[in-house]
Amino acid sequence: MARKTATPQLTQDHTELIVLSVLSEGPSYGYSISKQIAARSEDEFRIGASQLYPLLTKMEKQGLVETDWEEIKSKSADPDAPGRKRKWYRLASKGERRLQQRIEAHKRFTSLINSFIATDQAAGAVA
Template identity: 50%
Template sequence: MPRPQDPVELVVLSVLAHEPLYGYAITKRIETRSSGELAVGPGVLYPLLKRLERDGLVAATWDAVRSDRAAEEPSPGRRRKWYRLTPKGQRRLHQHIGAHRARVRLIEAFIGPGPAAQEESA
């Protein structure tokens, strides 16, 4: 079988282009945006985010989300790491989009144009 989901980096960058999100929210956002077709597990997402942060494509900020009853306790509470796109990440996203379009044109040179030109008239 062909690899089902390859361009995870493009997808993650594109959802972060709209607004900052934390890791788990990125997962859920991708699921809803793709109507459940694309599921990015933690084993894929977190190494990817780590790499994106290392390369300066995203910037991250910790946010301590503590419940009301835990607000006074020494426990660190639930923590969220918010990721936002840097200008470098935006450029990378545009590179991705360009590469995607080029890839589509390339493949269509072999398999013929897809059913994209037809107007969706009811």
């Protein structure tokens, strides 16, 4: 079975835009970011672990985000046991600037695409 055509595939640029958007609403961590994106897009945008984690690492290296590890204590288990780890990402000021850039670039992108399909819209609108 081939790739679905519901929406065009997400490029890393667009994925970065979405991830930065999510983080602009407050710190989050990988798994949650991925779930939020799926939920908020009605499952049409799916960022798998194999795309998300390398991207987050890249963004961290570029100084767009800053991170903290959280040690999640189990409610039931031994309080000295090493709980699950969660890596929190929060938007750095450089990331905020990048987000605004990406938003502008996306607007420009959309506007250009629209200029190409404008004529077809008319042609395709034959009732």
